[in-house]
Amino acid sequence: xxxxxxxxxxxxxxxxxxxxxxxxxxxxxxxxxxxxxxxxxxxxxxxxxxxxxxxxxxxxxxxxxxxxxxxxxxxxxxxxxxxxxxxxxxxxxxxxxxxxxxxxxxxxxxxxxxxxxxxxxxxxxxxxxxxxxxxxxxxxxxxxxxxxxxxxxxxxxxxxxxxxxxxxxxxxxxxxxxxxxxxxxxxxxxxxxxxxxxxxxxxxxxxxxxxxxxxxxxxxxxxxxxxxxxxxxxxxxxxxxxxxxxxxxxxxxxxxxxxxxxxxxxxxxxxxxxxxxxxxxxxxxxxxxxxxxxxxxxxxxxxxxxxxxxxxxxxxxxxxxxxxxxxxxxxxxxxxxxxxxxxxxxxxxxxxxxxxxxxxxxxxxxxxxxxxxxxxxxxxxxxxxxxxxxxxxxxxxxxxxxxxxxxxxxxxxxxxxxxxxxxxxxxxxxxxxxxxxxxxxxxxxxxxxxxxxxxxxxxxxxxxxxxxxxxxxxxxxxxxxxxxxxxxxxxxxxxxxxxxxxxxxxxxxxxxxxxxxxxxxxxxxxxxxxxxxxxxxxxxxxxxxxxxxxxxxxxxxxxxxxxxxxxxxxxxxxxxxxxxxxxxxxxxxxxxxxxxxxxxxxxxxxxxxxxxxxxxxxxxxxxxxxxxxxxxxxxxxxxxxxxxxxxxxxxxxxxxxxxxxxxxxxxxxxxxxxxxxxxxxxxxxxxxxxxxxxxxxxxxxxxxxxxxxxxxxxxxxxxxxxxxxxxxxxxxxxxxxxxxxxxxxxxxxxxxxxxxxxxxxxxxxxxxxxxxxxxxxxxxxxxxxxxxxxxxxxxxxxxxxxxxxxxxxxxxxxxxxxxxxxxxxxxxxxxxxxxxxxxxxxxxxxxxxxxxxxxxxxxxxxxxxxxxxxxxxxxxxxxxxxxxxxxxxxxxxxxxxxxxxxxxxxxxxxxxxxxxxxxxxxxxxxxxxxxxxxxxxxxxxxxxxxxxxxxxxxxxxxxxxxxxxxxxxxxxxxxxxx
Numbered sequence: 001x002x003x004x005x006x007x008x009x010x011x012x013x014x015x016x017x018x019x020x021x022x023x024x025x026x027x028x029x030x031x032x033x034x035x036x037x038x039x040x041x042x043x044x045x046x047x048x049x050x051x052x053x054x055x056x057x058x059x060x061x062x063x064x065x066x067x068x069x070x071x072x073x074x075x076x077x078x079x080x081x082x083x084x085x086x087x088x089x090x091x092x093x094x095x096x097x098x099x100x101x102x103x104x105x106x107x108x109x110x111x112x113x114x115x116x117x118x119x120x121x122x123x124x125x126x127x128x129x130x131x132x133x134x135x136x137x138x139x140x141x142x143x144x145x146x147x148x149x150x151x152x153x154x155x156x157x158x159x160x161x162x163x164x165x166x167x168x169x170x171x172x173x174x175x176x177x178x179x180x181x182x183x184x185x186x187x188x189x190x191x192x193x194x195x196x197x198x199x200x201x202x203x204x205x206x207x208x209x210x211x212x213x214x215x216x217x218x219x220x221x222x223x224x225x226x227x228x229x230x231x232x233x234x235x236x237x238x239x240x241x242x243x244x245x246x247x248x249x250x251x252x253x254x255x256x257x258x259x260x261x262x263x264x265x266x267x268x269x270x271x272x273x274x275x276x277x278x279x280x281x282x283x284x285x286x287x288x289x290x291x292x293x294x295x296x297x298x299x300x301x302x303x304x305x306x307x308x309x310x311x312x313x314x315x316x317x318x319x320x321x322x323x324x325x326x327x328x329x330x331x332x333x334x335x336x337x338x339x340x341x342x343x344x345x346x347x348x349x350x351x352x353x354x355x356x357x358x359x360x361x362x363x364x365x366x367x368x369x370x371x372x373x374x375x376x377x378x379x380x381x382x383x384x385x386x387x388x389x390x391x392x393x394x395x396x397x398x399x400x401x402x403x404x405x406x407x408x409x410x411x412x413x414x415x416x417x418x419x420x421x422x423x424x425x426x427x428x429x430x431x432x433x434x435x436x437x438x439x440x441x442x443x444x445x446x447x448x449x450x451x452x453x454x455x456x457x458x459x460x461x462x463x464x465x466x467x468x469x470x471x472x473x474x475x476x477x478x479x480x481x482x483x484x485x486x487x488x489x490x491x492x493x494x495x496x497x498x499x500x501x502x503x504x505x506x507x508x509x510x511x512x513x514x515x516x517x518x519x520x521x522x523x524x525x526x527x528x529x530x531x532x533x534x535x536x537x538x539x540x541x542x543x544x545x546x547x548x549x550x551x552x553x554x555x556x557x558x559x560x561x562x563x564x565x566x567x568x569x570x571x572x573x574x575x576x577x578x579x580x581x582x583x584x585x586x587x588x589x590x591x592x593x594x595x596x597x598x599x600x601x602x603x604x605x606x607x608x609x610x611x612x613x614x615x616x617x618x619x620x621x622x623x624x625x626x627x628x629x630x631x632x633x634x635x636x637x638x639x640x641x642x643x644x645x646x647x648x649x650x651x652x653x654x655x656x657x658x659x660x661x662x663x664x665x666x667x668x669x670x671x672x673x674x675x676x677x678x679x680x681x682x683x684x685x686x687x688x689x690x691x692x693x694x695x696x697x698x699x700x701x702x703x704x705x706x707x708x709x710x711x712x713x714x715x716x717x718x719x720x721x722x723x724x725x726x727x728x729x730x731x732x733x734x735x736x737x738x739x740x741x742x743x744x745x746x747x748x749x750x751x752x753x754x755x756x757x758x759x760x761x762x763x764x765x766x767x768x769x770x771x772x773x774x775x776x777x778x779x780x781x782x783x784x785x786x787x788x789x790x791x792x793x794x795x796x797x798x799x800x801x802x803x804x805x806x807x808x809x810x811x812x813x814x815x816x817x818x819x820x821x822x823x824x825x826x827x828x829x830x831x832x833x834x835x836x837x838x839x840x841x842x843x844x845x846x847x848x849x850x851x852x853x854x855x856x857x858x859x860x861x862x863x864x865x866x867x868x869x870x871x872x873x874x875x876x877x878x879x880x881x882x883x884x885x886x887x888x889x890x891x892x893x894x895x896x897x898x899x900x901x902x903x904x905x906x907x908x909x910x911x912x913x914x915x916x917x918x919x920x921x922x923x924x925x926x927x928x929x930x931x932x933x934x935x936x937x938x939x940x941x942x943x944x945x946x947x948x949x950x951x952x953x954x955x956x957x958x959x960x961x962x963x964x965x966x967x968x969x970x971x972x973x974x975x976x977x978x
Contacts, residue, residue, distance in 0.1 A: 036947050037097065037136065044082035044543065045139040046097060052131045053115060065091070065129075067137060068115040075115055077554045080547045083139060086271035088245050089118055092136040103129070105140065107268055113554055119269075127212070148357045149384040155358075156387050162392045163368040168880065170209040171390075171427065177435050178208035189230050189259070190223065194465075197224045200437040204228045204397050212427055212436040213399040216458050217603035218444025218572070225376055226255045233347045234263055237371035241350045242389045244381035244407075246271045248570065249350050252376060253279055256348055263345035266362075267355050281342065281361060290338040294740075340364040353385040356392070367392065376400065380569070382407045383423040398424045403457045405569055405599050441465050444572055444606050446472065446488040453603050454631040456623065457595075473575060473607045479530040483734075483761075484522070489609055489635025491628070492518055494583060495616040497640040498926060501583045502544070505699050509544035510590070515579045515612045516548045517642045522577060522610055523553060523560070534559040537573035539594060539601050541565055545581050553779045565601045575607035580624075583614035595623045602627070621954070638735055642754065642761075701900050707737060712744045715765060719748070726766040738763055746813060768821070826915070830884060883908035899923070 040046035050067040069078060083089070086110045095101040106118040116137065118694055129135075159168060169175045182205055188198060197220055204211040205228065211939035213228075215221025229252075230241050243249045247269065253276040254407070256263045265272060265280045272280055311317050339361050343349060350363075353375070360893060373393030375386055379400035390396055402425040406582040428436050440461050447464040454462035459551045473485035499514025519538060527533060538553070540546050541564065549562045561573070578601050582589045592598065602609060611631060619625040631637070718727040729741055738754065741763045745752035751766045881888045882902035895909030896902070899919040907913075 012330065035951070039947050040097065041079060041081075044080060047078060047081060047083070047116065047137045049094070049134045050116075050137055050390055051134055052129060053414055054130070064109065065118045065120060066115055067118065067135065070134065072428065075654050077114060077550055078116065080543045080550070083108055083116060083137075085109060085111060087270070088140045090138050090140050091120070092119065092138060094134055094136065094658070097136055103135070107271060109271070113550065115559070145354050145385075148354045148359070148388060149382070152388040153384055154390065155391060162391070163370075164391050167209050167390065167396060171396075171423070173430060176208055177431060179206050180208050182206045183239050186231075188227065189234070190227050192442045193223070193227065194220075194474065194813055196438070196440045197227070200224050200439060201227050203230065203437045205231060207395070210427065210435055210841055211397050212424055213397065213438050214401060214438040215399060215429070216401055216403065216442065216462055217453070217600075218442035218450075219439035219462070220441075220443060221399055221401070221439060222251060222255060222376070224439060225374060225397070226252065226259065228397060229256065229348060229372075229374060230259055230261060232372050238324070238369060239348045239372045239374060240356060240370040240389055240392055241348055241374045241376070242353045242356050242386075243376040244353055244385065246352060247273075248377045249352055250276050256350075262345065262347040264342060264349050266349065266351035266360065281339070285338055288338050288342060290334055290341075294331065294338065297327055297334065301327045301331070319899060336364050344369075344972065351389075353381055353388055356389040362392070368394075371395065372397065374399070377570070378424040379422045380405060380407055380420065383421075383426070384419075386423050398427070400424050402428065404596055405566060406596065408745070443468055445603065446470065446605075448488040448634045449602070449605055449609050450886070451634070452627060453599055456626055457599050469605070471607055473526070473529070473531055475607070476531070476535070476574065481620055482525070482529045483636070484525045485529050485531065485608070487636045489608060489631045490522075490611070491615075491631040491637045492522070492610065492612045492643065493637065494518070494612065494614045494640040497644075499614070499640060501581055510542045510581050511544040511548050512579065512581045512583060513548065514640070514644070515583075516545070516552055516806045518612050518640060519549060519577050519579055520552055521643045522612075523557065526575060527557065528609075531560070531575060533557040534561075535574035536560055536577065537568060537571070537575070537604060538562045538577045538579070539565055539568055539604065540579050540581060541597065541601070542581050545579060549579075554862065565597050568604050569600050572604055572606055574606050575608040575610070576601075577610045579611070580611070580613035580618055583617050585622035587617050589618055589624070592618065592624065593621050598624065598627065606835055642735070674974070703775065704736075704740075708740050708744070711737070715741075715744050715748060715750070718765065719750075719767075726764055729763045729765070731760055731762040733763070741765065749817070796878050822915075826884075878903060881905040881908055883898060883914050 023825070035043075037046060039046055041048050047067070049071055053066040053068040055065055066499050069076060077275070085108055088105065088172055089108055090097070090105050091103045092098075092101045093103060099740040104120050106120040108116060110117040118137070149476050156168070159165070168173075170177050183200060186202055186205070188201065193201070199223060200213050204213065204347050213221060213224055215224065229241060232239055241249075241252055243252065249265070249267075250273045253263055253265050254273075257276065257279060263279050265276060265285065265320050265846075267280070268272060269277055269280050269282050277283055291736060302323055304320050307320050311320070343361065349370075351360075366851065370393045372395050373389050374397045375381070375389060377400050378386060378398040379402040386398075400422075402422060406420055406425075409420045411419075414420075438458075440463055442462050443454075443465045444450075445464065445468065447469045450462055450464050454460050472488060473479055474481040479485055493516060497514070499512060502511040502513065523533075523536065523538070526536060536557075538560065540549060540562070543564060546562055546564055553560055553562065560714065561568075580589075582592060611627070613628075615628050630846060643954045714729075715727065718724055729738075733907060738761075742752055745765050751768055752763060753766075754761060754763050756762055877887055879891050881890050881894070881904050882900075883904055886905060886908055888907070890903045890905050893906055895906065897904060897909065897911060897914065897916055899911060899916040900914075902914075904914055
């Protein structure tokens with residue numbers, strides 16, 4: 001019954017394109033005909049204008065082409081793409097990617113950020129490829145995978161008797177799984193296995209039909225699977241080992257080959273790693289005894305074909321044709337015998353799930369040849385692909401982690417009916433602990449990185465091994481001990497900084513240029529501390545962000561890996577920098593809401609994880625909020641202000657009606673709290689906008705109060721010494737203490753500035769410029785501020801239990817104070833200039849009046865003058881340019897400044913000229929972050945026709961033109977007949 005259900009879903013996939021390969025197959029031809037080449041490249045399925053970097057022969061006679069971007073154009077990095085090892089591609093000339101312009105097909109053997117290597121099926125020697133010419137490369141699709149899965153399900157539906165009968169009954173729930181007795185003194189071949197791995201091996205060997213090995217990240221799942229296979233081989237049994245990807249299969253081949261097992265790898269040699277190609281079927285056959293005989297038969301066939309072309313006698317040609325048929329029959333027999341001998345000699349045969357089909361080399365073996373079927377990474381494979389291999393075994397071992405990325409399903413209908421649930425997950429949900437054993441000791445992550453994933457995804461069962469529990473980047477050879485290398489968790493918060501996400505026309509991808517800038521600075525800090533770029537990974541969930549990061553970082557750090565989350569599954573790096581991109585007012589996070597995707601991204605890191613995100617946006621999702629809370633409590637938290645000094649703070653209140661319903665209560669409570677306390681609060685000194693996430697304990701509040709008083713005493717001693725112009729705090733302060741210094745300096749009206757990067761970062765406090773009325777400023781500022789903020793910035797320090805003002809609020813207050821100081825200084829200069837130039841009082845008459853400037857007129861209007869004189873002064877000031885000493889009339893030709901609301905002449909109306917440059921730059925940055933345009937009228941929305949619609953209109957126009965052309969051809973014929 002369930003087999004029929006699976007077949008039904010596969011048939012539905014035939015019409016609704018559920019599987020990725022079938023979707024690509026059905027849309028490939030439409031894309032080639034209707035979509036432009038640039039759009040194909042933006043979708044990641046095409047690479048344009050590549051040149052041949054090198055050409056060689058390898059892979060057992062196959063030709064290799066190295067394709068790379070044009071060097072003379074200064075382009076050294078390939079655009080973001082979906083190409084991978086094993087993909088079938090087509091090579092085209094510059095006429096396009098149409099079938100008529102295809103030069104050859106091939107298989108991708110290697111892909112890097114700067115080049116792609118293709119093993120051509122057709123010999124390029126006969127194509128006369130020019131090394132100086134340019135070519136297009138397009139990813140092709142075929143229906144082989146789809147047909148193999150559908151054939152396996154049809155076989156499963158009619159399966160009556162065979163080696164997999166009991167296994168099918170258990171996997172579909174018709175019978176309960178059983179077990180067999182095992183000797184207590186099991187001798188493990190790998191003495192380094194931990195207790196959970198030993199239990200998993202013993203459990204797998206004792207199960208009668210099925211055993212599931214659940215291996216979270218870094219728990220040694222592959223090590224456990226290899227031990228199980230070696231134990232089975234030790235008993236003289238045969239194993240068919242499969243996985244969903246070629247990389248996973250090659251990893252098992254390497255591990256088994258080191259253990260001296262007789263392994264044989266099936267598959268195209270171009271899809272295999274170079275280190276294991278000697279174990280491939282092509283390589284083993286090349287050294288077998290039948291190789292020479294097979295080669296001689298092929299030569300005889302070639303000679304017969306040549307003879308047929310030369311002979312004119314029909315009977316002789318028929319005779320040679322009969323001879324060729326006999327030679328081909330003998331060739332097939334010889335090849336099948338050679339393949340069968342090689343397969344039977346191997347103890348472990350390895351292939352991808354679809355590579356274990358009956359139409360391949362395995363057709364030369366009996367159906368009951370294999371005793372065990374092992375499927376690695378089962379949680380990432382479609383169940384229909386697993387059944388291709390399962391039908392050949394009596395017992396199966398399924399290994400993987402169903403808490404990571406699931407198989408790719410494009411059809412929402414098929415996914416909702418169950419196709420998105422893997423075979424492994426389905427068995428765990430049905431049988432529970434009776435069929436599964438989980439590995440609990442992980443050998444990858446620092447305990448602080450591991451704890452979050454363990455609690456949120458694995459019921460808190462993971463334990464960090466002592467060798468990795470506390471390891472950090474500074475423990476690596478040649479890495480200095482700085483702030484960045486001494487913390488396992490770093491949260492860089494961009495909330496309220498105006499670093500909004502980029503909007504794209506097709507809405508298929510997102511980018512965030514501000515987060516790219518921050519990632520670049522953090523990578524710089526890590527590499528300067530001695531961390532090698534090859535040990536760092538930058539992960540972004542969106543392809544557009546991947547492109548932006550590569551454009552910024554790849555030229556400087558060629559060994560730095562920058563990929564999407566999907567590209568890093570199964571990988572690990574010493575340091576991982578994760579940018580979440582999304583930053584918007586509505587709190588929309590897109591497919592970041594996929595919990596398993598975030599789990600994969602976080603668990604790639606071994607010693608250091610840096611998360612760059614807008615916490616106000618991403619914490620609207622409950623799962624991401626737990627990650628933010630964990631990093632806040634157990635890691636170092638910084639703001640974007642500490643990286644980008646010239647960014648403009650942006651206060652905005654999100655409309656919580658636009659957020660998702662499952663978080664409305666928590667978000668509403670946060671909003672209410674923010675309205676009472678002000679947006680400029682932080683629950684943890686050294687951060688901002690953290691009060692909503694975690695409440696400090698009484699001990700933390702007491703320590704914060706003590707540290708605050710210590711810093712304030714230092715600053716007060718500095719103020720009492722008139723000879724000391726500035727106070728420089730040491731670079732040993734952490735981000736928590738640096739925030740307190742900023743806060744104390746703001747309270748006392750002092751100038752404060754952070755300088756340096758990394759371990760050299762320090763704060764300098766100095767006195768304000770002389771002549772400014774600090775007391776008046778303080779009173780005026782306190783009169784304008786809300787009562788809650790005044791209470792926080794009182795001289796006695798922050799009250800216990802109340803969070804302090806955050807960097808954003810302090811930055812805004814400092815900008816207001818500095819602007820007020822500049823205005824006061826400007827007024828003083830105006831007054832001095834008026835006195836120095838000897839301006840004539842307005843109430844007196846002289847023989848020859850000199851027209852005074854606006855600033856001079858305003859300075860002459862003192863409080864002693866009567867009201868009429870003041871009115872006259874204001875009227876005259878409005879007629880003259882407001883720039884200092886400028887006397888140009890602006891009655892007819894004047895420009896009003898939007899920032900200071902004053903009238904200027906055409907020579908001084910630019911904000912940077914008359915002193916409003918800072919406000920203009922701030923306004924421009926805010927406008928760009930909000931609206932995406934510099935000024936009204938610039939950056940109009942692209943009104944070009946959609947490419948698909950344009951292609952449709954072109955086809956429609958061509959059809960009409962052809963009809964009209966046919967009509968024009970019929971008219972002369974009618975005239976001739978007449």
